[in-house]
Amino acid sequence: MDVKPSTEERVWAVLAHLSALAMGIGLPLPIVGWSQNRRKSNYIAFQSLQALGYQTLGYTIWLLVTLVFAVVSSIGFLASVQTIDSLEADLNAWTAAYSLFIFGLIALYFVPAILAAVACALG
Numbered sequence: 204m205d206v207k208p209s210t211e212e213r214v215w216a217v218l219a220h221l222s223a224l225a226m227g228i229g230l231p232l233p234i235v236g237w238s239q240n241r242r243k244s245n246y247i248a249f250q251s252l253q254a255l256g257y258q259t260l261g262y263t264i265w266l267l268v269t270l271v272f273a274v275v276s277s278i279g280f281l282a283s284v285q286t287i288d289s290l291e292a293d294l295n296a297w298t299a300a301y302s303l304f305i306f307g308l309i310a311l312y313f314v315p316a317i318l319a320a321v322a323c324a325l326g
Contacts, residue, residue: 207326208246215240216250216323223254223316226309227262230255250323257316265312272304 208216219236222229236251280297284290 208244212244212246213323213326215244215247216254217320219247219251219254220257220316220320220323223258223261224313226312227258230258233258254316254319257319261312261315265308269305269308273301276301 215236219233222232233251233255237248237255240247240251276297280293284293
């Protein structure tokens with residue numbers, strides 16, 4: 204007996220998963236979704252807990268990797284600077300690489316949340 208979730212249940216699940224796009228600020232939405240609906244709908248409670256788990260773990264890992272990369276790349280940058288004349292070019296290259304890495308991490312964090320939201324929207 205496979206019961207399809209109602210439209211309201213799917214909306215709650217989609218919002219819980221899409222709250223990951225707020226990068227840490229969206230954590231209260233899955234908490235509210237779970238606490239308000241844990242006795243009413245197993246589907247909403249389960250999806251809210253999944254979104255909460257993903258966001259807490261994913262955001263923590265994202266912050267740690269970003270911090271480690273910033274420290275390691277800063278040390279590497281300072282070690283690679285040979286002269287004052289090459290400082291500007293080295294700084295531009297470092298900034299470009301660091302920005303590309305951070306935007307890549309953000310994309311990796313967003314993609315699973317968007318896929319989960321689409322899956323919930325489709326039922």
